[in-house]
Amino acid sequence: MSPICNARVLFKEFPGSDYPVVDQHLAYDDSQTVDPVTDPLDGGFLVKVLYLSVDPYLRRRMTPGGAPEESIQPFAINEPLVNYGVGVVLRSEHAKIKAGSHLVGFLPFQEYVILPNDDGITLLDSKPDGISWSAYIGVLGMPGLTAYSGWNEFSRAKPGETVFVTAASGAVGAVVVQLAKLSGCKVIASAGSEDKVEYARTIGADVAFNWKKDNTREILKREGPINICWDNVGGESLEAALDAAASHARFIICGSASNYNTGTPYNVKNLQLLIWKEIHFYGFLYLSLQPKHGPAFLRDMPRHVAAGEVKFKEHLTRGLARAGDALLDVLRGGNFGKSVIVVAEE
């Protein structure tokens, strides 16, 4: 076989405190080639990348000096972006990795990659019937684990309690909505478009509203008080949720999507309510909860998905050339479901 194009998406420049610009801060590059048959493996294995995950935190890797948490290092200039992905092994000289195996792990944004070892790679033995391997970067992967581990660790949910979930149609939020329903709770869901609101209802939300059109405070006042808040966005809706919180409410602070592209984060002004209402605030990173909750997640979530008890929706972007647009969609709320780049069909 003669060499074929091995396209990549390179990180070019730090975007400052605004949204990244495609072709300036990240750029599609098709200057490299790979020969899948003859390129030397040197004891490693050749992976054809099938799916790459687009997550809001990628924006936080575009900050010079990095984020406060050690696990989030800045991308290297002129190197491919890196994130969770699913691939299939084409050739292998590695004792544990066989050609034809599917795997999930951190993969570069490029079509083919030779990995020298299996660090950070998980082999996928099987998948639930009728479900794409891409689920392993969504509901069966990091976002699903985030929802599952955060919910089981912190919610202390009791049937009949009221839960408020923001970005409720997204990769994490949609799983939380369904776990809250499985726990017997009433769910109030917010999302940023009519389609997303409708979807939140179809996966079980009792009350769903469009935060861009409806008044979050009024809805929470009418439908609350809130016993559990799962917050993916921060900012004004978090402030409104604190005002609508019940005594002893649990706030699970998962993300702050409304702040990722702004130079000056929104300052929540009513934190004193943590004292008066004896609210518990839990910020967490899924990696810290993985050792405790990962094994049960791997056992339970495929079963829930196969049984249709946890549904999921993917927002597919076809081709690496559109990776920058996919990232912008996630940062602006243009994604409807888990954002996945389909790099190649099998």
Ligand SMILES: NC(=O)c1ccc[n+]([C@@H]2O[C@H](COP(=O)([O-])OP(=O)(O)OC[C@H]3O[C@@H](n4cnc5c(N)ncnc54)[C@H](OP(=O)(O)O)[C@@H]3O)[C@@H](O)[C@H]2O)c1
């Ligand atoms: N703590 C952890 O370990 C961990 C792990 C994974 C993810 N997270 C966080 O969890 C959150 C959800 O992640 P995801 O992967 O499921 O993403 P997602 O919900 O699929 O996509 C992000 C969503 O955030 C909402 N959003 C964007 N800008 C916003 C703004 N200015 N105000 C309000 N909402 C805005 C949009 O939804 P609407 O259109 O519905 O507003 C957008 O679709 C993110 O904050 C992410 O960083 C944390």
